[in-house]
Amino acid sequence: MTALLLSLEGTDAGRQAALWLALLAAFSHALLGALQKGRFDPWLMRGGIDLAYAVMALPFALFVVPWPDPHMWPILAGAFLIHAGYKTAQAATYARGAYTVVYPVVRGTGPLVTVLGAGLVFGETFAPGQWLGLGVLLAGIFGLALYNLRHVTENRDTLVPALGLAVLTGGFVAAYTTYDAWAIRQPPDPFTFLAWFFLLDGTLMPLLMRRRLAALPHADRWPFAKKAVLGALVAYISFGSILIATRIGNVGEAAVLRETSTVFAAAIGWLMLDETTGPRRVALMGLIAAGAVMVKLAG
Structure with missing residues (x-):
C-alpha cells in the first residue's frame, strides 16, 4: 500500500485519487460531526470516540508500521497540540449552537486560509477559474449559515458565542x-504518521473526560460504546482520507473539495437530527457543489 501511494504522488492518477478521497473525507467528516452532536453531550462523545480510535491504533503503531525516526516526535507533538485546540473549540461550538448553523461556518472559514497556506508552504497556485469556484463555494457555505441563523430556533441564546467559536474552529481546521x-x-x-497520530491524538479527550466517562449510567454504556466505536471508524476514514489526499494530490484542491461536507451535513442534519431543510437551503447547497466542481474543472 505504501509503495502504491508513493507511486501516485505528483501524477494525474494521484490527483484523481485525491479528488475521490477528499469527497469521501467530506461525507465522513459530516457524519462524524453529527455523531458528536447527537444523543450524548459533545464533550463526552468526543472523549469516547478518541478513546476508541486510540485503542484501535495501538497495535498498528507498535507492531505494523515502521517506528517514527527521532525527528518525527516534535512533528507529532505539533499535530497533537493543533488538534487538541481544534477538538476543544469544536466541542464548545456544538454544545452552544444548532449543528446546521455552526457546521457551515466552521467549514467555510477553513478553505480560503488553507489555500493561502498551501501556497506559502507547498508553492501551490490556483488558476483564476479556481478562485472563482472557491468564491462560489464560500458564498454557498456562508449563505447557508446565514439562512440557518435566521430560521433555526434551537439554542438562540447561545448562538452568537457559538458562531464566534465556529470561526475559531475553522481557523484550527485550516x-x-x-x-x-x-x-x-x-x-x-506515510502510515507511520497516521498510526502514531491517531494513537497520540486519542489520549487527550479521554483524560479530560475520564470522570464523566466513568460516571456514565450503566444503561447508557452499551449504546455509548457502540456509537464511540462507529465514530472512531468514521474518524479513521475522514482524517485518513484527507491526509492521504493531501500527500498524493494538491493540498488546496483537497481542502476545498472537502468542504462539500456542508452539503452532506445538511442532509444528515435533516435525516438524523430532525433539523429542517427547504428549497432555499437546497439552492445554497447547489452553490457549494457548483463551486467545488469549478475548482476541480478549472485546475
Whole structure:
C-alpha cells in the first residue's frame, strides 16, 4: 500500500485519487460531526470516540508500521497540540449552537486560509477559474449559515458565542490541514504518521473526560460504546482520507473539495437530527457543489 501511494504522488492518477478521497473525507467528516452532536453531550462523545480510535491504533503503531525516526516526535507533538485546540473549540461550538448553523461556518472559514497556506508552504497556485469556484463555494457555505441563523430556533441564546467559536474552529481546521499535509510528507512511510497520530491524538479527550466517562449510567454504556466505536471508524476514514489526499494530490484542491461536507451535513442534519431543510437551503447547497466542481474543472 505504501509503495502504491508513493507511486501516485505528483501524477494525474494521484490527483484523481485525491479528488475521490477528499469527497469521501467530506461525507465522513459530516457524519462524524453529527455523531458528536447527537444523543450524548459533545464533550463526552468526543472523549469516547478518541478513546476508541486510540485503542484501535495501538497495535498498528507498535507492531505494523515502521517506528517514527527521532525527528518525527516534535512533528507529532505539533499535530497533537493543533488538534487538541481544534477538538476543544469544536466541542464548545456544538454544545452552544444548532449543528446546521455552526457546521457551515466552521467549514467555510477553513478553505480560503488553507489555500493561502498551501501556497506559502507547498508553492501551490490556483488558476483564476479556481478562485472563482472557491468564491462560489464560500458564498454557498456562508449563505447557508446565514439562512440557518435566521430560521433555526434551537439554542438562540447561545448562538452568537457559538458562531464566534465556529470561526475559531475553522481557523484550527485550516491550521491542521496545512500542518498535517506537511507532516505526512516527513516520514518515508506515510502510515507511520497516521498510526502514531491517531494513537497520540486519542489520549487527550479521554483524560479530560475520564470522570464523566466513568460516571456514565450503566444503561447508557452499551449504546455509548457502540456509537464511540462507529465514530472512531468514521474518524479513521475522514482524517485518513484527507491526509492521504493531501500527500498524493494538491493540498488546496483537497481542502476545498472537502468542504462539500456542508452539503452532506445538511442532509444528515435533516435525516438524523430532525433539523429542517427547504428549497432555499437546497439552492445554497447547489452553490457549494457548483463551486467545488469549478475548482476541480478549472485546475
